[in-house]
Amino acid sequence: MGMLDSALLGMFLTQMMSAAAFSVIAPYYPSVASDKGLSGETIGLVFSCYPLAAWVTSPLIGVIATRFGRKRTFIAGALLVGVVTTAFALLPLFGYGMFTFLSFLQRLLQGVGGAAIGGASFAIIASGYKERMELMLGIQQSMTSLGMMLGPLIGTGLYYIGGFSFMFIALGCNFLAFIVYACWVLPQDKPYMKADAVVKIQHLMKNSGVMSVGIILIIAFMNLAALAPVFTEHLTTNYDVEKASAGFFFTIPSLSYACVVFIIGRIPQTVSRIKIMILGLYVMLLAMILAGPWIIIGIPRSLAIVVIGLILLGIGLALSILPAMPIMVKKAQEDMPYHNSEHISDAVTGLTLFCLYSGQILGPPISGFFSDKIGFENASVLIGSVSLIYAFIFTFTSKSLRPTIMQTLETPLYQEMVSAKKSELVINEEF
Template identity: 30%
Template sequence: MGGHYSSGPDIKRNILQTPPNVICDTQKRMPSVYTSSFQKSYDTISDGTTSNDVNSDKNGNGSTKIQNGGSEPEITNGRVWTGTGSSENGKLLIALIAISQLFLFMSWSIIAPFLPPEASAKGASQTEIGFIFGIYSGVQFIVAPLWGKFIPVLGARFVFILGYIIAGATNVSFGFFDRIPSGNPFVATCLLARAFQGVGTSGVFTAAMTMVAYTFPNKIGRLVGLLEVFTGIGLMIGPFIGGVLYEYGGFSLPFVSLGCLMLLVSVILMFVLPKDSYTSTSKAGSFLPLLNIPGTWVGILSGFLAALTFLVLEPTLSLELEQFNLNSIQVGSVFLLLGLVYGFTSPFFGWLAEGRVSSRKLVIGGMLIAFVGYIILGPWPPLNLPNSLVLVCLGIVLISLAFGFSFAPCFQEILISARFNGMPSNVSTYGVLSGTFNSAFSLGSFVGPVVGGALVEAKGFSFLCSTIALINLLMLIISIAFSLWEFNFGRGRRKCIISRRFEYAEINEVDSEEVRLLSNATA
């Protein structure tokens, strides 16, 4: 299955379907990830077209004019995204998403330095405090697929702004929770507010990934990586700013100030964020065709594992660092390594994943680096390594590097597998893909801290590190074995589905989407 693209005033996606009696088929044109000729063909699959098909215009006779070279969408005649991606609207879109994610993830992390002691003073147990932190990601795991499913109906722009308003309003309301009675009322209110914050954040993140993937199909890797820089900055400076504002203004100031800033950004987005102006059948996307493709599960499970591997240290690392008698600034500097390394390497690895190095190789490489990092961080008892601060920092750098290796390539890997197996390049596909990736990542973000805290309490930090290292090693072996099978040991990639019942159906000419995405003009 593959896609054929023809563009002009109306861009239409015509999807060809595999014969109904074929579940797995070896495709000679798609070499193995283990062959030297992979890069050129991988560019073809990641675009959904050959390099000569990307730009095509119909002349007056209806014939197709082929232009060489890939391209990204831009505004043509102020209406349709069809060109090089260098337009002012394209730059504006990325800038707005980047700034929005900076404030959004500041709001996620701003509570870290002062909410635990405040909640404890209000009678919350350590378990309840853990759930106040964890429910944020737990709700995203549930809600993100729903946002992704209905983005074609609601519109990516609408979901993005609505999610931002929900997150901002929740932050403002959080600033008055110190006036709620202690005990269960305080805990229940905090849980409800963090749940709504997760709903809003999942909407913003899913819509952002959808817009980036649909608008810049040939630059997904580097742009997802670039946005991770702003996510990392938000996560790093959030606790610091939260601590400063709390010190000078008490419990309310951090929440109210950042929440009001986010609401102001929401108003600005209403006026300047490029509008959706695409026509479609207004049908919600379906996750079953995506989950029916075995190859997509490599990216989905790798995204879950990357989040778990990275965030399992959130509640556990500070306790391990106590043995080195570090002050709070030094402990913060060690945590800073986690954000700095992955934040500033993600764009590079995303750029590599755009066909220069296969995303499957990068994802597998990330598992290997995480395995080594956790063996050093523990350290693993059979190695008899000294438990020194230098080794701890080295392990953290490797773990953060592994996350940078995996994050953007995981998303790219799901997309490539979906396109190769016949899913169309339309907003429905990108919506369900973004929702699925966000859901998997959120589940890992929820499970990581919960499992990490439980294992450290029961068996100690070294056992936790050995367990996470083993999980990464097992996933590494499974991914390599599956890749060898899927790519037929270098002879060609198999088009493979789990069940014909959920195979993606052919799109008729009447139902095909006419793309008019993210245009400022009102047609």
């Protein structure tokens, strides 16, 4: 079927609908919750339950996928998301106490299901599409971003047709239909599972090579998530953007990300993926400088410059994220040859999710705190500077870059400087 076979298509469409189910509550749930008496702070906590539940669950996903199978894990997660999405339709029937309890419970369960879907799909790609892992992971992330954008749009149409409850019933039923298709086309699990040979996420966290790449994932998603709590206010206050139009700006990084996916997929493997990731860190720094923009260094305050920053943010994210998982899998397999490579792939998917959600959890509070203290323009640069600092650290600690550094140290100019220094030492010793 060309680039995407039926298994990938079923998996990606299910993920897209799962992302839509995640994002569809944003425009309409707060007003219903306010009518039930929930405060703004409580509503914010309900929204934060999804990434928190996914973060807590992610270290277990690799173990679950190994013991029970990737397909079963994916389908179980999708069913959980589908049932919970449909159950949101019942919320208006309850009073304050039960409404609050069910809101937290359903959002937590939705996060668990989302983590299972994401982890299982990572593992399926890492195992079955090793030669095209970067491209497939990029398409997967692009489909997820598309779902995030489509959720509010689909929800708006359904809401105007039948209201809050109808919206979730229609979306949930459609999602369950995608699950049926995924059950039909997803490949059966390989007979590799052995409970006594499971690779846990703790094993990978002790591997400095794997974790050094994992930190890049944390930084990348922290930069993206940093926009969530303050960027709309920044646009409406400084650039007179209407709140109804602010959501468009959040889609810009996703669009530029999707474009870079296909470019990276065509870059020859002879080009160092480590260097591509480091380039991504530098691009993210530039993106955060322009997203303000940082007028202290003379950049004019212009909405066009902000848009350029958002475009660069998507490019930087793609350059940093897409090579990460293949490198982590390869590094773990090299350092743990006594483990089944399939077990390692499952464990790396759990670690990847853990890093992804860690960044999503860290970004908003850090951004909100520093924006209140020093303003968004300065806060965005401060967050972006983390990319710069880690780029330097990663450059000088990555073994794959050491040959390049050594070549620099072996240039004639450097050798001449060393010889001159040695001659100076000899002269000093003579005196």
